[in-house]
Amino acid sequence: MRLKTLAVATLPLALAAPAMVVAQSSSPLSQVQAHMKTVDTMTANFSQTGRTGQTLNGKLTMKRPGKVRFQYQKGVPMLIVGDGKALTMIDYEVDQVSRWPIGDSPLSxxxxxxxxxxxxxxxxxxxxxxxxxxxxxxxxxxxxxITIAFAKVPSAPAGLMLEGWTALDAQNNRTTIKLSGQRYNVQVADSAFRWTDPRRRSPRG
Structure with a gap:
């Protein structure tokens, strides 16, 4: 299934909060770290393009530290969830679950x-x-x-708006994520990072 292949390829991989004041002398990396520390949660629409050029869409939900959910469009039986410790890919088509430490992913x-x-x-x-x-x-x-893109938006946290990223794995497979409709520091329940285990058909977190 072409859609599933594209989703699998990504795995090795606005309500603005009050902007944090960043001194003009701060380095760009310091500004990025200030943005990270200012943003506890984020939701956005995502558009994902893989090595074949095919694009999938979906909804991204993030809650730092370590929690993320990639909910793909209808018709793609895949889900990627980070629960704070592990990054899990669930393939509902074949009832398969794969897990990696979050630290072993560029998403960390x-x-x-x-x-x-x-x-x-x-x-x-x-x-x-x-x-x-x-x-x-x-x-x-x-x-x-991983190459991460920020737009400079004065009203965004620390003056930066996360626009997306491109991940290049060890086999030179490229996956690009573009974001839209970013909303920062909105309420996100921990239940957003639970998933249904197809092997037992019971909730897992």
Whole structure:
């Protein structure tokens, strides 16, 4: 199933809060970390394009630290959920569940507000409109590289709006996520990160 193949490829991978004041002398990476620490929750629509060029849409829900849910469009029997410890892919078509430590995914850069970016990230673009950072953990090169895009929006948390990211895995497979309709620091219940285990047909968290 082409849709399922695209969804699987991603796994190795606005109500604005009051903007945090960032000193003009702050480095771009410091501004990104300030944004991460200011944003506890976020919801957004996402558009995902994989190596085949096919695009899937869905709803992203994030709650730091470590919680995320990629709810794909109707007709795609896949779900990706991070519960704070593990990143889980559920394939409802074949009743299969796969789990990875969140720290073993490039998404850990986005989900851990206290992660020190200085040793794993560098700025690749910084102008009046866009800030791009590229992150790669030298201790885990097999997990690839993630390039995160922020738009500079004064009313957004720490002056940055998360626009999306591109993940490149060790096999040079590229997956791009673009966000729209971002809403920051809205109420998100922990129940949003539970899922139904198809192997037992019972709720799991």
């Amino acid at each position: 850069v986005l989900l851990n507000p206290n992660k020190d970016l200085s040793g794993i990230a560098k700025v690749t673009r910084n102008d009046g409109q866009v800030l791009l950072i590229e992150a790669r953990d030298p201790k885990k090169p097999e997990f690839g590289t």
